[in-house]
Amino acid sequence: MRVNRPWRRVAARAARLLAAGAGYGLFAARFGGLPCPFRLATGLQCPGCGITTLLLAVGRGDFGAAFAANPFLFCTWPLPAALVLWQGWQRACGRRLGKRAETAALLYAAALLLWGAARNLPLLAAAA
Numbered sequence: 001m002r003v004n005r006p007w008r009r010v011a012a013r014a015a016r017l018l019a020a021g022a023g024y025g026l027f028a029a030r031f032g033g034l035p036c037p038f039r040l041a042t043g044l045q046c047p048g049c050g051i052t053t054l055l056l057a058v059g060r061g062d063f064g065a066a067f068a069a070n071p072f073l074f075c076t077w078p079l080p081a082a083l084v085l086w087q088g089w090q091r092a093c094g095r096r097l098g099k100r101a102e103t104a105a106l107l108y109a110a111a112l113l114l115w116g117a118a119r120n121l122p123l124l125a126a127a128a
Contacts (some may be wrong), residue, residue: 009092028052047116071113
């Protein structure tokens with residue numbers, strides 16, 4: 001009899017995600033990452049602009065540069081990380097994400113979009 005072990009599926013997915021992240025990290029460290037298509041098309045920063053710079057700066061231990069790259073994501077990264085981990089575990093166990101977690105994800109996405117709009121306002125752009 002085969003025992004269902006959801007942690008194995010979660011670990012396998014996490015390993016693939018870490019491998020992809022490490023591969024992109026090596027690429028970004030060597031070539032500077034990929035340009036943001038939204039910024040190329042509009043000249044404005046999207047909500048995620050600066051993620052590569054943020055992650056590379058954290059990897060170097062330069063938290064000031066990481067904060068400057070994307071202050072919103074620097075300060076709030078534990079929430080989406082926890083939501084992704086929880087969703088992965090729930091799916092591996094064959095369950096749906098609960099209403100509270102779905103609501104938290106939607107609120108975070110809304111806050112991220114508001115940040116994307118606010119970071120392009122002249123007042124905030126001058127401060128950056």
